[in-house]
Structures are given as C-alpha cells and as structure tokens.
Amino acid sequence: MSLPRILLGLAGLLALGACTRAPAPVHFFAEGQPERLSDWNVLYVADGRLRLNAQVLPYDLDSALFTDYAHKLRTVWMPAGTPARYRQDGAIDFPVGTIISKTFYYPRGEGDTVLRSDDTGADADGGLTLGKVRLVETRLLVRRASGWIALPYVWNAGQTEARLMRTGELVPLTLAGADGRRQPLEYMVPDENQCAGCHGTDLTSRQIFPIGPRARHLNHDFAYAGGKANQLRHWQEVGYLGDLPAGELPRNVAWNDRAAPLEARARSYLDINCGHCHSPSGAARTSGMWLDAGTRDPLRLGRCKLPIAAGQGTGNRAWDIVPGAPDDSILTYRMQSVDPGVMMPELGRGLVHEEGVELIRQWIAAMPAQDCGA
Structure with a gap:
C-alpha cells in the first residue's frame, strides 16, 4: 500500500475516533x-x-x-x-x-x-x-x-x-x-x-x-x-x-389522558402550571387562591371566591370560579389572555394554551351550578 493511502487511512481512523x-x-x-x-x-x-x-x-x-x-x-x-x-x-x-x-x-x-x-x-x-x-x-x-x-x-x-x-x-x-x-x-x-x-x-x-x-x-x-x-x-x-418508601406513592395523572377522570386531569394541570405560585407558601399565596395538589378547600380553589387585588385581570367578572359557568369565571378569562397585565401564568408563555383552556372550561362546566351571589 502506498504511503498516501496509509496516511489517508490513519486520518480516517483518527477522525472516527474523534467523533465516537x-x-x-x-x-x-x-x-x-x-x-x-x-x-x-x-x-x-x-x-x-x-x-x-x-x-x-x-x-x-x-x-x-x-x-x-x-x-x-x-x-x-x-x-x-x-x-x-x-x-x-x-x-x-x-x-x-x-x-x-x-x-x-x-x-x-x-x-x-x-x-x-x-x-x-x-x-x-x-x-x-x-x-x-x-x-x-x-x-x-x-x-x-x-x-x-x-x-x-x-x-x-x-x-x-x-x-x-x-x-x-x-x-x-x-x-x-x-x-x-x-x-x-x-x-x-x-x-x-x-x-x-x-x-x-x-x-x-x-x-x-x-x-x-x-x-x-x-x-x-x-x-x-x-x-x-x-x-x-x-x-x-x-x-x-x-429513603424511598415502599408501597403506594403520590401520583398525578397526565392532564391530557382522556381515560383519567376530568377532576384529576384539571387538578394536575393547575398543579404544574399554577400551583408553584398559588400555594400556601408561594409568591401568590396572598391571593387566597391555592391551586397546588394538596389544596382541597373549595373556597381556596377559587369556587365562589372574590378576587384579591386582581385589578384589570378580572375582566369585569366577579368570582374566580363560578361553578357550572366557565364564561363567568376569572380563571378562564386570565388563561385566555395574552395581555401581560391580565394573563396567567404571568411568565413563560406568549400564546394561549388552547387545549389547557378547554380542559379547565370543561372542569368548571361540569361542577354543579351554584349562584355565588346567593
């Protein structure tokens, strides 16, 4: 074999080694x-x-x-x-x-x-x-x-x-x-x-x-x-x-798993998208609306709850969540907005998550209707 071919082969091997x-x-x-x-x-x-x-x-x-x-x-x-x-x-x-x-x-x-x-x-x-x-x-x-x-x-x-x-x-x-x-x-x-x-x-x-x-x-x-x-x-x-314990461990469902219960899907979505701020220890704790997985009190979850310091973020709606009425609820209004002074979450998006909004609308619509002003 000629010297040029030997050198070419060595160069190829070196190049291969550099890649792998x-x-x-x-x-x-x-x-x-x-x-x-x-x-x-x-x-x-x-x-x-x-x-x-x-x-x-x-x-x-x-x-x-x-x-x-x-x-x-x-x-x-x-x-x-x-x-x-x-x-x-x-x-x-x-x-x-x-x-x-x-x-x-x-x-x-x-x-x-x-x-x-x-x-x-x-x-x-x-x-x-x-x-x-x-x-x-x-x-x-x-x-x-x-x-x-x-x-x-x-x-x-x-x-x-x-x-x-x-x-x-x-x-x-x-x-x-x-x-x-x-x-x-x-x-x-x-x-x-x-x-x-x-x-x-x-x-x-x-x-x-x-x-x-x-x-x-x-x-x-x-x-x-x-x-x-x-x-x-x-x-x-x-x-x-x-320190991983034996037995059953806490688990959220996937929000887009249509085989899972609607309530579990909606709570999972709100937990990951909102719960890190809207929790008893988070930055939005003073809102009084807590959307983390551990919250169970319906009022804390926003049902028939009056907003606190929401300003223009209410969209002239009176309650955070009106059971049975997503179009009257502040939560869906803010999720559908891309106005920086209105939208929730405040950071991390410039578009509306259409599928996520639809999930929360279905969740609110499925709640037994309630007159929050009564």
Missing part, C-alpha cells in the same frame, strides 16, 4: 457562571445529535408546564455517592453538586417553521437528532452550597453551542399546526430574575427550588434505553434517590 470517543466527565462549577453550556459537559453535540453524558439521567413529568408548545428534554446529574432524599410533597431534596437541565426545542416543519405539536419526548437513548428539531434554549438549575442558581443558555443558529444569556432573549419562530395554520411567536427566554420569580416557591425564604421533580410528577414509567421502568424506583436503583 467519550466526552470529558460532567463538570460541576461550585462558583461562577460559565459562558458556554458545553463547559458543564452535561449535554454535548456529536454526530448530528444532542447527547447525554455518562450518568446524566433523562426524566419526564406526568404533566408539563406549558411553554408555547415547546417540547422539553429534562435531565438530572448528581455526584457519585450522594443520592437525593425523598420528599412526600415538596421537591425532592437534591444534594449539593446536582445539575438539572431542561432543553426547550421544537420539531422542525417545512422551510423555517417549527411544529405546534404534543411533546413526544426524546429519542430512545435520551438524546435528540438535530436534523429533526430546532433547539432554542437550555436552562440549568445548579445546587451549590449556598443554594440553587438558575442559568439560561440560548442555542446558536448552527445548533452547535448554547451561550449564557443572563438578561434573557427573544427568539422569533413560526409555529405550523397540523391544520395548516401558521402562528408567529417571539419565544421568550427568561432572564435570571424571571427564573427566580417562578422557582421562588417559598416566599418566606426567598430561595429558589426545582418545581417539576416532585414525587407526584415523577411517579410513572419512563422509556429508558434498557426498557420501561418507574422513574422513582429507577432513580433508587441507580443510586440517585434514597
């Missing part, structure tokens, strides 16, 4: 704010795919917070030998060194459009094929000794790197629906203060905490590369969760 060799381990930064997402080595781009590093575990929630129809790839990584501790109600108690990531993306449509569609989840190994999706942002929640910090990273046009955007960003997109409808959207990447606004689930401490990874949101099967398994039990098996 394992990345450096996950890098936890105990301080500072790294400029690039790749500095953390949680996710990496290789061979046209967004991949998960070793010991980075994908997960999902029974119901996800609505974010303008974005799909989400969620992952968690913890230092070896330091499992999280189970909690019955609040967020799982993660150890110092934990890195939680949430990558927001859309399936690609024709031309420059992205698809308005239900979240179908990541690939079988937890990654994403970049030719099929448009990456928008990756948010990190990092547990340091001083508490949690939130860092928003925005992906570049080439889908090769995401850069820290502490002041947020507006990303222009065009959503294409299955019905042919096209919808312009300025996708809003939150700034650090807005991240803290949502994740400040304890108004007393003013610290931020994870919202999604709670037992009731994780207690269902996930399609891992090795087969389906209950997420909580799997986390325990891989050393990511300790």
Whole structure:
C-alpha cells in the first residue's frame, strides 16, 4: 500500500475516533457562571445529535408546564455517592453538586417553521437528532452550597453551542399546526430574575427550588434505553434517590389522558402550571387562591371566591370560579389572555394554551351550578 493511502487511512481512523470517543466527565462549577453550556459537559453535540453524558439521567413529568408548545428534554446529574432524599410533597431534596437541565426545542416543519405539536419526548437513548428539531434554549438549575442558581443558555443558529444569556432573549419562530395554520411567536427566554420569580416557591425564604421533580410528577414509567421502568424506583436503583418508601406513592395523572377522570386531569394541570405560585407558601399565596395538589378547600380553589387585588385581570367578572359557568369565571378569562397585565401564568408563555383552556372550561362546566351571589 502506498504511503498516501496509509496516511489517508490513519486520518480516517483518527477522525472516527474523534467523533465516537467519550466526552470529558460532567463538570460541576461550585462558583461562577460559565459562558458556554458545553463547559458543564452535561449535554454535548456529536454526530448530528444532542447527547447525554455518562450518568446524566433523562426524566419526564406526568404533566408539563406549558411553554408555547415547546417540547422539553429534562435531565438530572448528581455526584457519585450522594443520592437525593425523598420528599412526600415538596421537591425532592437534591444534594449539593446536582445539575438539572431542561432543553426547550421544537420539531422542525417545512422551510423555517417549527411544529405546534404534543411533546413526544426524546429519542430512545435520551438524546435528540438535530436534523429533526430546532433547539432554542437550555436552562440549568445548579445546587451549590449556598443554594440553587438558575442559568439560561440560548442555542446558536448552527445548533452547535448554547451561550449564557443572563438578561434573557427573544427568539422569533413560526409555529405550523397540523391544520395548516401558521402562528408567529417571539419565544421568550427568561432572564435570571424571571427564573427566580417562578422557582421562588417559598416566599418566606426567598430561595429558589426545582418545581417539576416532585414525587407526584415523577411517579410513572419512563422509556429508558434498557426498557420501561418507574422513574422513582429507577432513580433508587441507580443510586440517585434514597429513603424511598415502599408501597403506594403520590401520583398525578397526565392532564391530557382522556381515560383519567376530568377532576384529576384539571387538578394536575393547575398543579404544574399554577400551583408553584398559588400555594400556601408561594409568591401568590396572598391571593387566597391555592391551586397546588394538596389544596382541597373549595373556597381556596377559587369556587365562589372574590378576587384579591386582581385589578384589570378580572375582566369585569366577579368570582374566580363560578361553578357550572366557565364564561363567568376569572380563571378562564386570565388563561385566555395574552395581555401581560391580565394573563396567567404571568411568565413563560406568549400564546394561549388552547387545549389547557378547554380542559379547565370543561372542569368548571361540569361542577354543579351554584349562584355565588346567593
């Protein structure tokens, strides 16, 4: 064999090795704010795919917070030998060194459009094929000794790197629906203060905490590369969760599971979309309307409840929820609005979640009619 062919073959082997060799381990930064997402080595781009590093575990929630129809790839990584501790109600108690990531993306449509569609989840190994999706942002929640910090990273046009955007960003997109409808959207990447606004689930401490990874949101099967398994039990098996009790654990239903009871679906939707603020400890606790999973008092849930300091957000409606009458209820009015001074949730969306609004309308309509003024 000639020398040029030998050199060409060696070059090919080196190139192949560069594509397939394992990345450096996950890098936890105990301080500072790294400029690039790749500095953390949680996710990496290789061979046209967004991949998960070793010991980075994908997960999902029974119901996800609505974010303008974005799909989400969620992952968690913890230092070896330091499992999280189970909690019955609040967020799982993660150890110092934990890195939680949430990558927001859309399936690609024709031309420059992205698809308005239900979240179908990541690939079988937890990654994403970049030719099929448009990456928008990756948010990190990092547990340091001083508490949690939130860092928003925005992906570049080439889908090769995401850069820290502490002041947020507006990303222009065009959503294409299955019905042919096209919808312009300025996708809003939150700034650090807005991240803290949502994740400040304890108004007393003013610290931020994870919202999604709670037992009731994780207690269902996930399609891992090795087969389906209950997420909580799997986390325990891989050393990511300790103190997991035996027996039945709290569980929410998926809000879009039409086989589940309407009441359970609506409460699950309100829990994940509203309950982190509207709870006894959340930022909206002074509203008196608590929409978290643990609230059972009908008045606290808004039934025939007068609004507190809602201002123009009432839409000239008198009660938060009028049983049997969704068109007379403030809750549906605010969910259907995109006016920043009216809409609920206040952050995280620029569009109306049409399917979510319809669910809550059905839930209110199914309540026994009641004259709130009586």
